[in-house]
Amino acid sequence: MPLSATNFAQPRPVPVGIRSNEKSLSSDPFRFRFRGSPSFLGSPHSLRFNPTPPLKLAIPHCRRSAAAAVTDVSNGTMVKSSANMLITKEEGLELYEDMILGRFFEDMCAQMYYRGKMFGFVHLYNGQEAVSTGFIKLLKKEDTVVSTYRDHVHALSKGVPARAVMSELFGKATGCCRGQGGSMHMFSKEHNLIGGFAFIGEGIPVATGAAFSSKYRREVLKEASADHVTLAFFGDGTCNNGQFYECLNMAALWKLPIIFVVENNLWAIGMSHLRATSDPEIWKKGPAFGMAGVHVDGMDVLKVREVAKEAIERARRGDGPTLVECETYRFRGHSLADPDELRDPAEKARYAARDPISALKKYMIENKLANEQELKSIEKKIDEVLDDAVEFSDESPLPPRSQLLENVFADSKGFGIGPDGKYRCEDPKFTQGTAHV
């Protein structure tokens, strides 16, 4: 049955790089002061951004609407039109709650770690909540999220209960992976969170495969409702890894419904992004492969949300992948074991002033979407959720001994499944031996 040449087979004509509607970034002194610096990239201190007071600048416009972004409000250069609010009250409260959940959860993890309840490698997400919330809250339950080892907040945003994540971190049998995965390997089939990968760049091909399966189901298996998109989250360090480019190539080649979300927090453990990358503007690598490349302020949840909406719609329509670079920052070290000595305190202070949660709070209050009281009650509610999660995890049992050898295989007898759909090891002919010639 001849199939018409499909997206899998034909390379698409390379589109012009589509960027968000912004001024040329190289004219933005805030971001690109380092351009004139010497080519030997020694100490990161010589590469610090050297900005004019940033908050006074007009932030490059990422949107066409006249609606105000969170950062415009905090600038004081806000142009407000109440009919054009980016979010409704309910959405705003949902976003706020999700970010507070992420932040408080990670803070609780740090506490628990220092009390000895959590162990191993724990990588916290403080400061980057806008990216997780901005993207994942737009997804359906069937859409897929693939993450790295910094995956607690992705799991929470995707809907995995705080109890399940906390128990998993404590290594208890009630965790989302029954204690077998741990901090870096969060899996939830129900919520379509398929990892949780410790290797840098490992999740990207897996995410591309999930997107591939969505397209395969729609086009080959003819399941009309299979329009699921996949989000792959990874960092700036990953963008120098070969697998990233391999997947940009194939995702664009086969027009897969995937969004590559780069959480560019400028640091890969102690390696500054500027020291590691020949061209630090990651969004530019999208158009090089024939896909849209977008840069967005990752400390502003509303801007992230706008960009995410467009990218997700593009993927769902079948128009292929997008590369989104979110400029963000992690307030804590790489992991709880990282002394975090290489980052400049002034840089940390600058980003702390752009805390996405306080920014959203300010936006909602100034635009009369919520009042102080409502937001406080959300924080209180999350406090209770977390106390409950910790208590639950404390009281949960450790995995039983029998769990050690379980789940190595889906079918451990190893005889496979026969044509009648049953395990062949149940077929007496098979357990006796082989077919005789």
Next chain:
Amino acid sequence: MLRAIRHKNILPAFSAFRAFSSSAKEMTVREALNSALDEEMSADPKVFLMGEEVGEYQGAYKITKGLLDKYGPERVLDTPITEAGFTGIGVGAAYYGLRPVVEFMTFNFSMQAIDHIINSAAKSNYMSAGQISVPIVFRGPNGAAAGVGAQHSQCYAAWYASCPGLKVLSPYSSEDARGLLKAAIRDPDPVVFLENELLYGESFPVSAEVLDSSFCLPIGKAKIEREGKDVTITAFSKMVGYALKAAEILAKEGISAEVINLRSIRPLDRSTINASVRKTNRLVTVEEGFPQHGVGAEICTSVIEESFGYLDAPVERIAGADVPMPYAANLERMAVPQVEDIVRAAKRACYRSVPLAATA
């Protein structure tokens, strides 16, 4: 960069004609693999192929010949040269219930993708506590070919077989190839399927049962290719043919060798091997790969753990030379086990000859 040497069909120097066929139908291993893929793809629309040159080139070794025309470019995907990328894509697709068959042009290239084979395929069912199974097959030629040099000649059976979460199969005959590949594709776990380039052109007789489209061999069971009572010789893939030839030679000298075709390296069929050693009391393990930490080492340990009292002689281990594969034809011949090596080892195990110091 020269990635692969595309051989024309090299006819082997010997033909593997079995004396006990009941039907005259012969099939090459290539045809067996091709027909197995064809039947599984037509039975289940979720099965798809992915790899370099599997489509328009009809397969680097012509294993996937005709499948592109039959199933279209959406199910037979020619990939760019990106092992890590497309293996990961296969794993991600398998997470969602599709059944990819990922071809590596040779398993040497799988080293560029080994992160995905081990970390995201083999370990996922365990890490997710059973939520996510990975019904994927990684297949391709393994081991030495003829004159392809060190980077194209390594045998990966021992590496993959040491990893829990993977199933590792290695067929010898066409019957093995068909049955095990079908079992592998239907299996809900990741399977590494190690073929052998020099066997692709070899013909074996097949019975009508093997040709049936629901034919499947169990994973984890070895086959006793030749019954004997004096010494057990275990082998897999091409070495089974050598072992059978060695058994013929030994038979003329009055030594009756039992040849076991392992078929499955992981899970290893320890019970068949041990039962055989308990019968014959002597063991020779044969493999093509490097000796240290190899398949033979594992079999030897298994026998010592379970049947030590039954051994009448030390276990003889025949493996490839402990060097990267040389290119010169005479050196290559010395670096891979030959029939004479197996015969000598079996005689040593039977205390029929003085141990030679010359063996590597």
